[in-house]
Amino acid sequence: MADEQKSALTSTREIAERGEAIYKEKWEEKLSKESPGKFVVINISNGDAAIGDTSEEALRLAQEKDPKGYFHLMRVGHPSAFKAGWYMSHAH
Amino acid sequence: MLTRQGRIDANGHPYVEITVSADGSQGSGLSFEALIDTGFTGFVSLPIIAASTLNLQPHTTTRYELANGKLCDPVPLARAFACVSGDGFKPGIVSISEHASGVLVGVEFLRTCGKGLLFLSTGISVIDEEELNALPHSPPAPPSSS
Numbered sequence: 001m002a003d004e005q006k007s008a009l010t011s012t013r014e015i016a017e018r019g020e021a022i023y024k025e026k027w028e029e030k031l032s033k034e035s036p037g038k039f040v041v042i043n044i045s046n047g048d049a050a051i052g053d054t055s056e057e058a059l060r061l062a063q064e065k066d067p068k069g070y071f072h073l074m075r076v077g078h079p080s081a082f083k084a085g086w087y088m089s090h091a092h
Numbered sequence: 093m094l095t096r097q098g099r100i101d102a103n104g105h106p107y108v109e110i111t112v113s114a115d116g117s118q119g120s121g122l123s124f125e126a127l128i129d130t131g132f133t134g135f136v137s138l139p140i141i142a143a144s145t146l147n148l149q150p151h152t153t154t155r156y157e158l159a160n161g162k163l164c165d166p167v168p169l170a171r172a173f174a175c176v177s178g179d180g181f182k183p184g185i186v187s188i189s190e191h192a193s194g195v196l197v198g199v200e201f202l203r204t205c206g207k208g209l210l211f212l213s214t215g216i217s218v219i220d221e222e223e224l225n226a227l228p229h230s231p232p233a234p235p236s237s238s
Contacts (some may be wrong), residue, residue: 012153012168056171056185059152073185082200083132084157084159085132088132088137088158
């Protein structure tokens with residue numbers, strides 16, 4: 001199936017699941033010891049990780065290395081990069 | 093004067109006008125009345141139609157931890173620029189919501205923009221932190237002798 005034929009939701013899910021799998025296989029053990037609390041961006045094409053004190057910093061570093069890449073954002077030692085408030089939680 | 097006035101709606105939710113831009117160039121972007129969600133730890137969340145109008149290009153995904161502790165379905169993200177309307181743009185990561193119809197700003201927006209939030213009886217004020225720090229600090233009250 002061509003990329004443009006995929007729905008946005010399917011693509012979003014595929015990117016996220018690929019990024020989470022790469023993180024678990026390649027980065028989780030190392031970063032849990034070295035960079036707890038940092039934001040990490042996984043490049044799903046080559047498995048690279050970019051780390052920053054803020055999400056914006058981590059993503060900027062990842063895009064500098066691969067401007068056309070697709071990425072998944074996580075936070076080391078946390079279940080997710082961000083917490084949703086009440087309003088956002090009820091929209092999902 | 094760097095203080096911006098916001099409003100509180102009938103449900104007690106605070107709103108402030110923000111401007112979001114894809115490239116952060118002066119005069120660019122669209123303005124929105126955004127709900128300040130202090131439980132949201134991210135920067136800005138836009139409905140998908142607003143993100144499309146701004147021509148934001150999602151290239152990243154993430155998940156949020158919801159109020160019930162569960163993780164949401166993956167959400168697309170784009171790098172963009174935003175500010176309290178009238179201020180200079182700051183870079184950040186914008187979440188593109190396929191479900192919500194409103195615009196939200198979170199604590200990362202307040203932190204990045206250097207803003208404090210004051211709840212008043214008549215509304216809210218979004219104040220530059222430098223202004224807050226310039227206020228004279230009252231000395232602590234002496235301990236009670238009773």
